[in-house]
Amino acid sequence: MAENKATIILLSGDMDKVFAAFIIATGAAAAGMDTTVFCTFWGINAIRKDTLTGKSFMARMLGLLNRGGLRRLNPSKFSFGGMGRWMFSKMMVDKGVASLEELRETMIDLDVHLLACKMSMDVMEITPEDLIDEVEGVVGVAKMIKEAASSSIQLFI
Amino acid sequence: MAENKATIILLSGDMDKVFAAFIIATGAAAAGMDTTVFCTFWGINAIRKDTLTGKSFMARMLGLLNRGGLRRLNPSKFSFGGMGRWMFSKMMVDKGVASLEELRETMIDLDVHLLACKMSMDVMEITPEDLIDEVEGVVGVAKMIKEAASSSIQLFI
Amino acid sequence: MAENKATIILLSGDMDKVFAAFIIATGAAAAGMDTTVFCTFWGINAIRKDTLTGKSFMARMLGLLNRGGLRRLNPSKFSFGGMGRWMFSKMMVDKGVASLEELRETMIDLDVHLLACKMSMDVMEITPEDLIDEVEGVVGVAKMIKEAASSSIQLFI
Numbered sequence: 001m002a003e004n005k006a007t008i009i010l011l012s013g014d015m016d017k018v019f020a021a022f023i024i025a026t027g028a029a030a031a032g033m034d035t036t037v038f039c040t041f042w043g044i045n046a047i048r049k050d051t052l053t054g055k056s057f058m059a060r061m062l063g064l065l066n067r068g069g070l071r072r073l074n075p076s077k078f079s080f081g082g083m084g085r086w087m088f089s090k091m092m093v094d095k096g097v098a099s100l101e102e103l104r105e106t107m108i109d110l111d112v113h114l115l116a117c118k119m120s121m122d123v124m125e126i127t128p129e130d131l132i133d134e135v136e137g138v139v140g141v142a143k144m145i146k147e148a149a150s151s152s153i154q155l156f157i
Numbered sequence: 158m159a160e161n162k163a164t165i166i167l168l169s170g171d172m173d174k175v176f177a178a179f180i181i182a183t184g185a186a187a188a189g190m191d192t193t194v195f196c197t198f199w200g201i202n203a204i205r206k207d208t209l210t211g212k213s214f215m216a217r218m219l220g221l222l223n224r225g226g227l228r229r230l231n232p233s234k235f236s237f238g239g240m241g242r243w244m245f246s247k248m249m250v251d252k253g254v255a256s257l258e259e260l261r262e263t264m265i266d267l268d269v270h271l272l273a274c275k276m277s278m279d280v281m282e283i284t285p286e287d288l289i290d291e292v293e294g295v296v297g298v299a300k301m302i303k304e305a306a307s308s309s310i311q312l313f314i
Numbered sequence: 315m316a317e318n319k320a321t322i323i324l325l326s327g328d329m330d331k332v333f334a335a336f337i338i339a340t341g342a343a344a345a346g347m348d349t350t351v352f353c354t355f356w357g358i359n360a361i362r363k364d365t366l367t368g369k370s371f372m373a374r375m376l377g378l379l380n381r382g383g384l385r386r387l388n389p390s391k392f393s394f395g396g397m398g399r400w401m402f403s404k405m406m407v408d409k410g411v412a413s414l415e416e417l418r419e420t421m422i423d424l425d426v427h428l429l430a431c432k433m434s435m436d437v438m439e440i441t442p443e444d445l446i447d448e449v450e451g452v453v454g455v456a457k458m459i460k461e462a463a464s465s466s467i468q469l470f471i
């Protein structure tokens with residue numbers, strides 16, 4: 001049965017999509033919905049501390065390419081080696097829109113559940129210590145399916 | 158409670174994804190579902206008139222990069238500076254598939270609700286006058302959450 | 315009414331997104347949900363035999379660009395002309411994660427319904443013979459809407 005819940009599966013690490021995920025999660029939580037953001041693949045960057053991780057050559061190489069932390073996300077278009085990110089951030093600040101960091105704080109204040117995908121973390125050699133402290137848990141796909149199946153909103157971003 | 162409604166959140170401005178969104182919305186409306194397409198970020202291009210917008214340097218620069226109008230959308234792959242768009246459009250015409258313009262007309266005929274995201278419009282300095290006349294309103298995320306939560310189909314594209 | 319069903323609309327042909335779709339479908343089926351993966355556009359590659367298709371110049375050109383088969387998918391980021399694919403595959407093998415081929419086998423074993431979008435196949439001149447034998451049918455958007463509307467999980471990937 002669908003309950004008053006929202007589940008967002010965040011695979012993307014693109015700035016605009018992480019932004020959309022955070023805005024939707026904040027909106028759902030503000031509307032009184034029990035809201036979960038399940039971060040997988042590149043989406044893990046949205047809940048990572050700003051550090052390099054992984055010990056193997058593969059993981060180090062992926063870590064170099066895939067630097068964590070909200071301040072390093074590029075939009076899905078018009079990246080221009082970071083120029084697009086700067087342009088978007090500046091326009092959002094100019095228009096009084098909350099930054100990704102502020103939105104994440106608001107999500108946490110509104111008790112949005114932040115979960116990380118266990119398999120993605122294993123593959124990318126990211127440890128729980130690499131994630132921000134507010135992440136509630138590192139879980140498998142079964143837990144995510146269970147949440148999504150009982151939610152009245154489920155979105156894959 | 159899930160009603161006989163469909164809500165599509167269209168963030169992408171890629172030709173293939175806009176196409177998918179329009180086809181799904183048309184199909185849902187044709188099946189008797191009360192259907193809403195909520196356009197945000199690049200998805201706003203799918204409901205824009207074909208004009209340059211924004212007054213500040215930032216908005217003009219973004220406007221130049223992000224030219225509105227259905228005829229300017231590129232597929233998410235094989236763009237080749239517009240070549241991919243031409244190729245796809247040609248194949249679709251050859252196969253008797255409706256164009257994006259025709260699909261949008263059909264959506265409007267089937268009373269699909271076209272909504273624009275207020276925050277995206279503020280950030281990109283797009284005004285209601287820049288949108289096609291059939292757009293029903295410029296709304297916030299709270300309205301979108303409310304629609305999605307009561308829909309039996311909700312998709313993020 | 316939402317039944318114990320999951321419907322995944324797979325438009326993407328990116329390796330990471332196909333992977334996510336297969337993992338979610340496998341997880342949903344393992345949890346006892348009646349699960350359908352509806353493949354459209356690039357997602358058709360996830361259920362194609364590894365052959366070139368299409369007879370017209372357009373279709374041949376698209377076929378050349380859009381080589382089918384699971385072994386040819388690239389991740390949505392860090393493609394490096396196939397290097398990213400190799401790196402991801404290697405890390406997944408190293409970590410004991412199932413390959414795309416193994417996941418597809420598991421989906422089939424768990425009776426996940428694999429469907430192909432008729433319109434996409436027409437446009438790309440892909441015939442039913444080009445698809446793997448386990449595909450249950452080539453269907454229109456109306457069938458997909460019907461499945462999604464009665465599912466408690468619907469995701470667009």
